[in-house]
Amino acid sequence: MASNKILVIGSSNTDLIAKTKRIPAAGETVEGKQYLQAMGGKGANQALAAHKLGGDVKFITSLGNDTNGKKTLKYYKKIGLDVGSSLIVKDIPSGTAMIWVDDNGENRIIINPGANKELSSEYMLSKKEEIVNSDVVLLQMEIPYDTVKTICEMASVAGKKVILNVAPAYKIDYEIIQNIDVLIVNETEAELISGKKINIVGAEGVINCLLELGVKSVVLTLGKNGCIMKDKDRRQIIVPAFDVKAIDTTAAGDTFCGGLVAELSRGHDWKRALNFASAASAICVTQMGAQPSIPSEVEVEYFLKDSCKYQN
Numbered sequence: 001m002a003s004n005k006i007l008v009i010g011s012s013n014t015d016l017i018a019k020t021k022r023i024p025a026a027g028e029t030v031e032g033k034q035y036l037q038a039m040g041g042k043g044a045n046q047a048l049a050a051h052k053l054g055g056d057v058k059f060i061t062s063l064g065n066d067t068n069g070k071k072t073l074k075y076y077k078k079i080g081l082d083v084g085s086s087l088i089v090k091d092i093p094s095g096t097a098m099i100w101v102d103d104n105g106e107n108r109i110i111i112n113p114g115a116n117k118e119l120s121s122e123y124m125l126s127k128k129e130e131i132v133n134s135d136v137v138l139l140q141m142e143i144p145y146d147t148v149k150t151i152c153e154m155a156s157v158a159g160k161k162v163i164l165n166v167a168p169a170y171k172i173d174y175e176i177i178q179n180i181d182v183l184i185v186n187e188t189e190a191e192l193i194s195g196k197k198i199n200i201v202g203a204e205g206v207i208n209c210l211l212e213l214g215v216k217s218v219v220l221t222l223g224k225n226g227c228i229m230k231d232k233d234r235r236q237i238i239v240p241a242f243d244v245k246a247i248d249t250t251a252a253g254d255t256f257c258g259g260l261v262a263e264l265s266r267g268h269d270w271k272r273a274l275n276f277a278s279a280a281s282a283i284c285v286t287q288m289g290a291q292p293s294i295p296s297e298v299e300v301e302y303f304l305k306d307s308c309k310y311q312n
């Protein structure tokens, strides 16, 4: 079966990552254990993940005409990720992210959006044919909210499948929700949008609330507790997480999204796609950095075969 065309629209950053035994308190200086500079940004990570995991991907982003921007464009072109419709802005730096990773692999991130903020609704309206020529549109929340709203509307009117990963967490409104086919959220994001607490109404209660708001399918990721997909027809699939030692959880969610979209767009069913995405995400957390830790399709297939051996 031919793969559906995936269009990812979103941010690009250069990540400056420091691994440290513990996160410093206010006014404190601590020594880092490792430093890494790598490409990142939720949009770029998801586009790269979907591309490496076998999807037919185009990526629209916004970069400054600076060293980081030029390097980023050159790299994506080299690895065969189509970024030809991206916006290049003058006099505004490309996005950067400062990432602290502690010994448990947990991160804290500050993003400086720079050029990502310039990806406007007007620009996307001028790229309508890219949406029309795609089958699936995948978005996150590191570009302006109004742009996300415009893209969701354009894609929905054009009959495309709209997948929104609401990261970083944002209280999206009904104008966006009504145009979403698949909402991918973690616990924090789900609670913010639904206004309900998981420890009070349970994961299913929060998912039901999101479905009642008008989303067609919800994927709730629960970290070590796996993920749940539930759709408006009340079909529910629960997939456990793979047990791995986390070195750095940065881009775990992005890898999950990219893997899920790649596998669904090859025509695989939800159960298989969720399992594939979880495996890709599990591999991702075993290495440092966002993009350096995103596995290939072959690596995920090996990992899945191996984990089957241990389960039997």
Ligand code: RIB
Pocket (backbone or CB within 6 Å): 011, 013, 014, 015, 039, 040, 041, 042, 045, 096, 097, 109, 111, 142, 250, 251, 252, 254, 290
């Ligand atoms: O999701 C991880 C990403 O968040 C990092 O690559 C960083 O750039 C921030 O956007």
